[in-house]
Amino acid sequence: MPTAIRVEGLSKTFDTAAVLHDLSLDVRAGELIGLLGPSGSGKTTLLRIIAGLDFPDRGRILFGGDDATGLPVQKRAVGFVFQHYALFKHMTVADNIAYGLNARARSERPPQAEIRRRVGNLLDLIRLSGFADRYPSQLSGGQRQRIALARALAVEPRVLLLDEPFGALDAQVRKDLRRWLREIHDRTGQTTIFVTHDQDEALELSDRVAVLDKGRLEQVGTPDEVQDTPVSATVLRFLGDSIEVEAIAEGGRVLVAGHPTPVAAPSGLIGPVTLHVRPWQLQFVEPAQAHLSGTVRSSYRSQGRQRIEVDRGAEKPLVVEDTDGERYEAGRPVGLRINGGYVFA
Amino acid sequence: MSETLVPASFAAADRAAAPPASVVTEGGSVRWLLTGVAILFLALFLVLPLVTVFAQAFAKGFDAYLAAFREPDAWSAIRLTLTVAAIAVPFNLVFGVAASWAIAKFEFVGKSLLITLIDLPFSVSPVVSGLIYVLLFGSQGLFGVFLAEHGIQILFALPGIVLATIFVTFPFVARELIPLMQEQGTAEEEAALTLGASGFHTFLTVTLPNIRWGLLYSVLLCNARAMGEFGAVSVVSGHIRGLTNTIPLHVEILYNEYNFVAAFAVATVLAGLALVTLVIKSVLEWRYADELASGRAH
Numbered sequence: 264m265p266t267a268i269r270v271e272g273l274s275k276t277f278d279t280a281a282v283l284h285d286l287s288l289d290v291r292a293g294e295l296i297g298l299l300g301p302s303g304s305g306k307t308t309l310l311r312i313i314a315g316l317d318f319p320d321r322g323r324i325l326f327g328g329d330d331a332t333g334l335p336v337q338k339r340a341v342g343f344v345f346q347h348y349a350l351f352k353h354m355t356v357a358d359n360i361a362y363g364l365n366a367r368a369r370s371e372r373p374p375q376a377e378i379r380r381r382v383g384n385l386l387d388l389i390r391l392s393g394f395a396d397r398y399p400s401q402l403s404g405g406q407r408q409r410i411a412l413a414r415a416l417a418v419e420p421r422v423l424l425l426d427e428p429f430g431a432l433d434a435q436v437r438k439d440l441r442r443w444l445r446e447i448h449d450r451t452g453q454t455t456i457f458v459t460h461d462q463d464e465a466l467e468l469s470d471r472v473a474v475l476d477k478g479r480l481e482q483v484g485t486p487d488e489v490q491d492t493p494v495s496a497t498v499l500r501f502l503g504d505s506i507e508v509e510a511i512a513e514g515g516r517v518l519v520a521g522h523p524t525p526v527a528a529p530s531g532l533i534g535p536v537t538l539h540v541r542p543w544q545l546q547f548v549e550p551a552q553a554h555l556s557g558t559v560r561s562s563y564r565s566q567g568r569q570r571i572e573v574d575r576g577a578e579k580p581l582v583v584e585d586t587d588g589e590r591y592e593a594g595r596p597v598g599l600r601i602n603g604g605y606v607f608a
Numbered sequence: 609m610s611e612t613l614v615p616a617s618f619a620a621a622d623r624a625a626a627p628p629a630s631v632v633t634e635g636g637s638v639r640w641l642l643t644g645v646a647i648l649f650l651a652l653f654l655v656l657p658l659v660t661v662f663a664q665a666f667a668k669g670f671d672a673y674l675a676a677f678r679e680p681d682a683w684s685a686i687r688l689t690l691t692v693a694a695i696a697v698p699f700n701l702v703f704g705v706a707a708s709w710a711i712a713k714f715e716f717v718g719k720s721l722l723i724t725l726i727d728l729p730f731s732v733s734p735v736v737s738g739l740i741y742v743l744l745f746g747s748q749g750l751f752g753v754f755l756a757e758h759g760i761q762i763l764f765a766l767p768g769i770v771l772a773t774i775f776v777t778f779p780f781v782a783r784e785l786i787p788l789m790q791e792q793g794t795a796e797e798e799a800a801l802t803l804g805a806s807g808f809h810t811f812l813t814v815t816l817p818n819i820r821w822g823l824l825y826s827v828l829l830c831n832a833r834a835m836g837e838f839g840a841v842s843v844v845s846g847h848i849r850g851l852t853n854t855i856p857l858h859v860e861i862l863y864n865e866y867n868f869v870a871a872f873a874v875a876t877v878l879a880g881l882a883l884v885t886l887v888i889k890s891v892l893e894w895r896y897a898d899e900l901a902s903g904r905a906h
Contacts, residue, residue, distance in 0.1 A: 316798055336801045343802040349795035353817045363803030366813075411799075418803055 264291040266327075267454045268313060268422055273322035275308055275478075282308045283319070283478045290422070295448045295455045297465035300475035301501065306458045309475070310424050313456065315339045326421060342415030346427040348407040350399040356410055357382050357395040363418035385413040388447065405436040412444075416453070425457035429464065441468055462502050466490070474498045496607050499539050506545075506581040508555065508601070510538040517606055519554040526604045536606050542570070542584035544603040547591075553598025555581075559591045573597060661879050664872035676862075676873035684850045685858035686877065691766065692841075692854060693834040696773040700830055704781025705823070709815070711782075712789030713797065723786070729778045737775050738843025741768055764846030769854065772840040777830045784826035785819055788900065792818055821896040825889065832885040836878055 268290040275283040282305040290296055298306040311317040313324060315336035323332045331339060351359050358365075360382045364373055373381070386392045389409040399407055408428060415423060428444070429437040445468055448455055459465050465472050466486040474481045474489060474497075482494045493499040511518045512528035517538055526538060550556055557575040564570075569585045583599065591597065633639070666673055676682060707726060711719060729737060744750050745762040755762060762768045796818065800810040816823075838856040845852040853861065855878055862871035893900065 314802055316802070336798075337804045337806065339802075340804070341802055343799065345795050345799060347795060349799040351796055351799075351814055351817075362800065362805070362813075366800070366803055366805035366809055414799075414803065 264293060266290065266325075267292040267294075268327075268456075269323075269325040270309070270313065271323040271325065273309065273312065273319045273324075275305070275312065275317070275319050277308075281478055283312075285322070286475075286478065286480050287322075288473055288480055288483065290454065290456060291471075292454055293452045294470040295445070295457070295468060297469035297472045298456060298458045298475060299462065299465040299472050299501070300460065302460055303477075304475040305478040306460075306475045307426055310426055310456060310458050313422070314341045314343050314424050316343070340418065340421045342418060342420035342423045344408070344411050344415050344423070344425040344428050346430045348399070348404075348411045348431075350407055350411055350414070352399055354398075355395065356386075356391070356397050356399070356402070359399070359410055360385055360414045360417050362414060381417060385417055388416075388450075389413045403436075404432050405440055408432065408440065409443075412447070416451070421454070423453050423455040425455065427458055427460070429461075430459075437464075444468065466502075474501060476501070493605060494607075496537075496539060496605075499605055499607075503541065504582060505539045505541050505605075506579075508538045508540055508604070510536050510606070512536045512606065517604070519601055522552075522554050524554060524601045524604065526601070526606060528606055529608045532606070532608055538601070538604045538606055540601055540604040542582050544601060545581075545583045546600045546602055547583070547585065548598050548600040550596070550598035552600060554601045555599040557581075557597060557599075559593050559595045559597060561593055562591050573599065658879060661872055661875050664868055665876045667872075668869050672869045673873045673876075676870035679870070681850045681853065682858060682870075682874055685853045685855050685874070688766070688769070688852070689835050689854040689856075692770050692773050693831055695770050696777055696834045697827060697831050699774055700777050700781050701823070701827055703778070704785060704826065704830075705819075707782045708785035708789050709811075711786050712792075713794050726779050726782045729776055730783075734776055734837065734839030735843055738772050738840035740775070741771055741844050763844055764848065764852055766852070768844035769841050769852065772844045773834050773837055776837050776840050777834045780830035780833065781823070781826040784822050784829075784900075788819055788822045789815075818899075821892060821899045825892045825900055828885055828888055828892075832882060835881055 266289045270286060270288040270290075273283050273286045274281070282303075286305070286309065288309075298309060300306045308317060312319050315331075315334060315338075319332070323330055325331060326334075326339070351362065354362070357379075361378050364378045364381065372378075382395065383392075386395060389412065391406060391409060391413075394402070394406070394410075399410065402410065408431075412423075412425075412428075425444075429440050432440065441464060447453075457468070469486060471483060471485055472489050473483045476497045481498045482489055484492075489498060490502055493502065499505055508519055510524070512532045512534060515528055515530070516523050517526040517528050517536065518524065519538065524538070528536070545555075555573075555575065557573040557580075560572045560574045560580055562569055562571040567586070569588075569590070571583045571585060571591045572580050573583060574580050585591075634642075665676075707722065710716070711723060742749065742763060745755060745768065746752055747756060749763075762771070796814050797810050800814045801807075805813065835854075836856060837854075838860070841854055842857060842860075845854065845857055847853060847857060847861065849861070855874060859871050859875045859878070862868075862874065
């Protein structure tokens with residue numbers, strides 16, 4: 264797939280705090296890419312720089328090979344969807360959606376009949392056909408965000424940029440809108456970049472995920488790639504729960520408490536290492552075969568899984584995930600085997 | 609220990625009268641006292657003077673009232689006041705919108721200084737405001753010689769009165785709009801820009817409609833003050849009858865000449881203006897409360 268947007272060596276400092284460090288990223292035409300990172304990671308700043316709402320101190324933005332770094336926001340043909348919708352309060356839904364078309368110079372503006380037709384099509388697309396004459400204040404949060412999306416799509420943007428688009432919505436609406444956004448994307452093939460701090464959201468929606476931390480790009484890859492082969496402890500930690508276990512790398516294997524684990528050590532790595540283990544990579548076994556041991560402190564069930572907190576004496580308690588079979592009561596001594604994990608050089 | 613399970617204080621509460629509607633409500637006597645004091649104060653300091661104005665104006669009948677307006681000087685004062693307001697209010701409208709736009713939507717060096725400067729006319733005595741212009745444009749003033757050489761008359765003429773009025777009414781529009789625009793933020797403007805709208809188009813179609821009621825409200829107050837200003841205008845006007853007297857100055861002259869009926873008759877024009885302003889202001893506050901800034905400084 265050709266590159267739609269290329270970000271090259273972007274750096275940005277606000278006052279004295281650096282928010283982006285030499286960040287480069289290629290966005291492919293037609294893909295839905297999620298910028299994932301904790302708050303303060305610079306993901307929103309990156310999105311705003313791509314849109315032309317902020318300008319970088321160093322680095323370039325290329326749209327389809329053309330340098331767009333100095334291009335004003337109006338000329339970039341981007342569609343931007345804000346976290347808090349930013350709908351025009353004093354305009355009807357139809358006028359909101361038509362705003363970008365009506366703002367064009369007379370010579371480039373489609374005739375009113377054409378604008379009305381396009382607004383109608385977009386209202387159909389977002390399934391709010393009967394809402395043309397309502398005002399934003401008469402709509403729910405989810406409906407407002409759909410209007411905001413239609414407004415952005417109306418100008419036929421080169422790229423759609425969404426800044427935490429579901430952040431202000433409650434959990435159920437958020438889930439519905441996610442699925443719906445994916446559908447819209449599949450139907451329109453619109454190149455889309457969205458920002459989120461929610462791992463689930465990024466992993467469910469994106470073709471590729473770009474993980475940002477402290478203004479640096481940690482990793483870009485498909486949801487499977489970033490989950491199966493995280494490049495750093497930061498990415499691993501950010502994508503879900505994990506525990507850290509002291510281990511020894513020896514002869515290409517990782518050993519915990521003298522017992523070998525199935526985890527391969529990176530080549531050339533010898534000596535003490537930190538082994539990162541996901542809760543589902545731990546298995547309850549007889550103490551004799553265990554890498555780790557402890558006593559159950561508490562457990563709870565949720566959605567067919569059981570999460571068990573295990574006390575390990577002086578060390579931090581750890582959380583194990585098990586299918587909802589045998590119940591583990593507090594105080595029971597248990598042994599744990601490590602079936603997988605990650606070691607970073 | 610009591611044998612009953614209900615503690616003594618609970619039992620006492622049971623015997624008491626119905627609980628007050630709200631925990632922050634005071635007892636009846638305190639409430640009446642406070643309300644009474646407030647009403648008495650209002651009656652004494654606001655309603656009574658207003659009634660007196662109209663009573664005095666009509667003290668010698670309707671004909672005597674109308675006679676005050678047959679005077680050419682009275683008409684000249686009314687004309688001058690309208691002229692001054694017609695220049696000063698639009699000027700402050702444009703300046704106020706520009707300043708609030710700059711302060712609310714952008715970050716720049718000297719922003720807090722600008723905010724302080726905008727407030728200055730509120731903290732300076734109007735007489736001092738007028739004196740500033742005498743010191744600048746008077747014959748002994750900074751530009752006095754230059755103005756005299758070129759035959760430009762500022763002091764004791766329309767330009768001086770307009771300048772003094774503009775100075776005094778400077779803060780009204782900006783003070784109203786700054787908090788309003790700050791509260792609204794820049795997201796809608798950014799949305800318009802990403803949709804391809806130019807800065808000016810964005811201002812006309814997004815910013816202005818969002819502040820329209822606050823703007824109308826502040827223009828109203830600005831206008832009331834511009835027409836009613838006495839101190840600053842008095843210093844720069846020169847009190848030339850039929851030429852540089854505004855309504856408030858005309859009222860003072862009539863009063864000093866013991867022409868009470870005429871003085872109060874002309875004063876009813878200002879009082880009427882105040883009442884009309886009050887009604888429109890209340891309607892705006894009631895109807896568009898959400899769209900007016902919450903922090904009222906004046």
